[in-house]
Amino acid sequence: MHIEVVANIGEARSDDLLHKTVIVVDVLRATSTIITALANGCKAIVPVETVMKAKEQVQEGDLLGGERYCKKIPGFDFGNSPLEYTREAVQGKRIILTTTNGTRGIQKSMKADHILAGALLNGRACAQAAIALKKDTVILCAGTQDVFSFEDGICAGLILEELTYTLGEKNVLINDFGLAMRGSYLHSKDRLFETLVSCANGKKMSRSGFHDDLILCAKSNIMDQVPIWEHDQMILLPRSLARSTF
Amino acid sequence: MHIEVVANIGEARSDDLLHKTVIVVDVLRATSTIITALANGCKAIVPVETVMKAKEQVQEGDLLGGERYCKKIPGFDFGNSPLEYTREAVQGKRIILTTTNGTRGIQKSMKADHILAGALLNGRACAQAAIALKKDTVILCAGTQDVFSFEDGICAGLILEELTYTLGEKNVLINDFGLAMRGSYLHSKDRLFETLVSCANGKKMSRSGFHDDLILCAKSNIMDQVPIWEHDQMILLPRSLARSTF
Numbered sequence: 001m002h003i004e005v006v007a008n009i010g011e012a013r014s015d016d017l018l019h020k021t022v023i024v025v026d027v028l029r030a031t032s033t034i035i036t037a038l039a040n041g042c043k044a045i046v047p048v049e050t051v052m053k054a055k056e057q058v059q060e061g062d063l064l065g066g067e068r069y070c071k072k073i074p075g076f077d078f079g080n081s082p083l084e085y086t087r088e089a090v091q092g093k094r095i096i097l098t099t100t101n102g103t104r105g106i107q108k109s110m111k112a113d114h115i116l117a118g119a120l121l122n123g124r125a126c127a128q129a130a131i132a133l134k135k136d137t138v139i140l141c142a143g144t145q146d147v148f149s150f151e152d153g154i155c156a157g158l159i160l161e162e163l164t165y166t167l168g169e170k171n172v173l174i175n176d177f178g179l180a181m182r183g184s185y186l187h188s189k190d191r192l193f194e195t196l197v198s199c200a201n202g203k204k205m206s207r208s209g210f211h212d213d214l215i216l217c218a219k220s221n222i223m224d225q226v227p228i229w230e231h232d233q234m235i236l237l238p239r240s241l242a243r244s245t246f
Numbered sequence: 247m248h249i250e251v252v253a254n255i256g257e258a259r260s261d262d263l264l265h266k267t268v269i270v271v272d273v274l275r276a277t278s279t280i281i282t283a284l285a286n287g288c289k290a291i292v293p294v295e296t297v298m299k300a301k302e303q304v305q306e307g308d309l310l311g312g313e314r315y316c317k318k319i320p321g322f323d324f325g326n327s328p329l330e331y332t333r334e335a336v337q338g339k340r341i342i343l344t345t346t347n348g349t350r351g352i353q354k355s356m357k358a359d360h361i362l363a364g365a366l367l368n369g370r371a372c373a374q375a376a377i378a379l380k381k382d383t384v385i386l387c388a389g390t391q392d393v394f395s396f397e398d399g400i401c402a403g404l405i406l407e408e409l410t411y412t413l414g415e416k417n418v419l420i421n422d423f424g425l426a427m428r429g430s431y432l433h434s435k436d437r438l439f440e441t442l443v444s445c446a447n448g449k450k451m452s453r454s455g456f457h458d459d460l461i462l463c464a465k466s467n468i469m470d471q472v473p474i475w476e477h478d479q480m481i482l483l484p485r486s487l488a489r490s491t492f
Contacts, residue, residue: 007394147422148253148423150423150425150426175446176396177253180399180426180427180430181430183431183433183441184427184429184430187430187432188429199425200422
């Protein structure tokens with residue numbers, strides 16, 4: 001399997017994603033939130049870039065999620081913290097979620113055969129799903145406004161390590177950026193929380209009082225659910241396909 | 247000190263380098279060769295991008311270095327292997343060296359206050375020189391045709407680690423890409439040769455019979471010479487300025 005890690009959305013070329021599986025990674029916090037909400041029984045997530053688009057898409061019974069400047073948007077049901085998306089709050093619901101980088105990552109990947117959402121939370125499950133889908137795989141670090149974000153790189157490294165562990169080193173061909181991310185993950189895997197706090201986004205979240213979010217988003221391989229893009233929304237990949245190792 | 251690592255030349259913005267010290271890194275092999283040649287008594291290196299420019303620049307007494315398709319250029323004195331640039335061959339000479347990515351890295355850095363050449367060979371000395379020059383520092387990984395090369399990232403990580411060790415963690419502010427490179431270096435620092443061989447460029451060099459070059463280029467901190475850009479050529483930074491720790 002060819003595996004390529006791309007540093008940020010600006011660097012991704014749509015044509016290079018043709019016929020591939022793309023795993024979009026936005027650890028702080030879009031993909032962590034999407035995974036948590038779906039794992040808690042949410043029916044589907046519709047990621048949109050702007051508040052206006054969220055309001056256009058919302059239908060009766062839907063919930064709205066998102067924030068601007070670290071505050072919940074007036075009239076919305078949730079902010080961007082995965083901790084808000086509890087089973088009680090989301091079960092059976094469809095959620096329209098505003099995320100800038102996560103949504104752009106998905107839009108950029110439209111030529112891919114499959115688009116998955118990855119985070120540290122479901123890294124191993126993402127790797128297993130990518131193997132089951134039998135395509136060359138691109139791990140697209142969302143980053144922040146076309147700049148690389150370390151937490152996404154660490155997560156790419158985790159997914160790569162899981163892919164390599166299952167497939168065997170000889171059966172994967174990894175680009176140089178991926179090799180660097182794997183090394184970087186292996187160096188910090190025993191202190192993921194401290195590593196997340198050292199990143200630009202982690203520092204900002206820490207200052208804004210989102211300490212508990214960082215604790216949750218830094219946990220690796222605690223969920224076996226893998227969101228997949230289907231009919232313009234993110235739903236859960238059927239477990240039979242995800243070939244869970246849990 | 248602010249320290250930024252840039253993944254490849256295409257990502258560098260000239261204006262962001264204004265008033266800074268830029269360390270250009272092209273481990274395989276431009277900067278490793280420049281350091282080795284100057285350490286062996288070569289008077290100056292003039293890096294140029296094309297064979298035609300090399301022939302335009304050459305003056306009586308100069309030597310010519312460079313290769314195309316892993317072969318020495320007809321009429322040239324050296325290829326691109328640092329092992330060829332021995333004391334006997336280079337002492338007191340000026341060398342015109344064709345390198346694609348290394349030269350572009352230097353050209354891109356013209357707005358900087360200082361341009362140094364870094365490789366694993368002189369990583370610690372580069373860090374000491376950057377501290378002595380008292381400017382915010384950018385480590386510019388040359389990469390290969392605007393794609394990140396892992397060996398340059400590993401070297402950026404080494405220089406960062408040396409900077410952090412000397413200045414103290416609290417006195418440096420490192421961008422996310424730099425944090426990732428430092429982690430990646432720390433993970434592989436005890437097996438730098440194996441790491442270089444695993445990179446795209448390392449594999450290619452290995453197949454082309456440059457095994458001994460890889461052995462040399464993978465050695466860290468064995469030279470205390472730091473090339474600096476002055477009057478359109480690379481010369482050695484005076485040792486008093488480099489504040490060597492050797």
